[in-house]
Amino acid sequence: MLLGVNIDHIAVLREARKINDPDPLDAVPIARRAGAHQITIHLREDRRHINDDDAQKIIENSQIPVNLECAIDEQIIEKVLELKPHRATIVPEKREEVTTEGGLDLVKNFQTFKDVTTKLKDHGIAVSLFVDPNARSMELSKEIGADWVELHTGLYSNIYAMLYSNLPYTRHCIKELDLCRSELKVLLDRSIKDLQDSSRYANTLGLKVAAGHGLNYQNVKEIVTMEGIIELNIGQCIIARSVFTGLQKAITDMLELMR
Numbered sequence: 058m059l060l061g062v063n064i065d066h067i068a069v070l071r072e073a074r075k076i077n078d079p080d081p082l083d084a085v086p087i088a089r090r091a092g093a094h095q096i097t098i099h100l101r102e103d104r105r106h107i108n109d110d111d112a113q114k115i116i117e118n119s120q121i122p123v124n125l126e127c128a129i130d131e132q133i134i135e136k137v138l139e140l141k142p143h144r145a146t147i148v149p150e151k152r153e154e155v156t157t158e159g160g161l162d163l164v165k166n167f168q169t170f171k172d173v174t175t176k177l178k179d180h181g182i183a184v185s186l187f188v189d190p191n192a193r194s195m196e197l198s199k200e201i202g203a204d205w206v207e208l209h210t211g212l213y214s215n216i217y218a219m220l221y222s223n224l225p226y227t228r229h230c231i232k233e234l235d236l237c238r239s240e241l242k243v244l245l246d247r248s249i250k251d252l253q254d255s256s257r258y259a260n261t262l263g264l265k266v267a268a269g270h271g272l273n274y275q276n277v278k279e280i281v282t283m284e285g286i287i288e289l290n291i292g293q294c295i296i297a298r299s300v301f302t303g304l305q306k307a308i309t310d311m312l313e314l315m316r
């Protein structure tokens with residue numbers, strides 16, 4: 058199983074101060090030395106975290122593949138063609154959202170997805186589509202010509218978090234929050250089945266399957282054993298944990314200097 062580490066949140070921290078520290082580029086060799094197989098970054102239309110300069114430097118200097126998430130927007134796609142990452146993962150994007158909410162609607166703008174996929178592939182960039190786990194999305198991804206699908210694990214992650222304690226979760230995927238435990242368990246089992254059925258089906262169609270969104274140190278265990286999924290893209294929980302695993306050293310380094 059491959060791990061793509063999403064380092065957008067390092068740029069989020071930098072942008073909170075609008076300075077140049079921390080630089081997401083510095084995370085690339087660390088991720089590589091730690092054994093990550095891929096760096097994942099999202100070039101958003103509003104450039105709220107990763108900017109063009111970050112993307113360029115990361116793609117030029119990374120010794121492991123770079124997976125660039127992007128929306129189907131014309132200007133962004135032109136930029137992606139220029140940047141030439143190893144893979145482009147097309148994701149739905151709304152300016153007002155905190156993070157990517159739900160998978161792509163491939164029925165709407167089917168031809169645009171097809172045209173953009175062809176263009177990216179003609180430039181030597183592998184294409185992945187970030188989709189909800191259902192059979193129709195797998196079929197449409199195949200028709201569009203994608204190499205990969207990335208299954209959206211947000212719904213699974215949210216239900217998991219609601220069922221098993223006060224783990225972090227966002228509410229966007231679940232409208233009804235006052236479900237009882239048995240109802241949540243049914244929903245969780247269904248979300249696991251949808252992911253498993255979709256990854257198997259995608260494989261039979263010849264698609265490579267990744268998964269991601271909301272995965273963390275608790276809920277990853279169900280996904281990692283799923284047949285057909287060969288890669289996970291994980292960001293938030295790794296960067297969140299790194300704050301605490303690295304905080305003691307950061308403080309002692311400062312105290313040392315002060316002494």
Ligand code: PXP
Pocket residue numbers: 063065099126146148156157187207268269270271272290291292293294
């Ligand atoms: N995969 C895709 C397509 C995403 O959009 C994101 C979030 O940027 C992730 C994976 C990583 O999600 P998380 O930060 O919740 O681990």
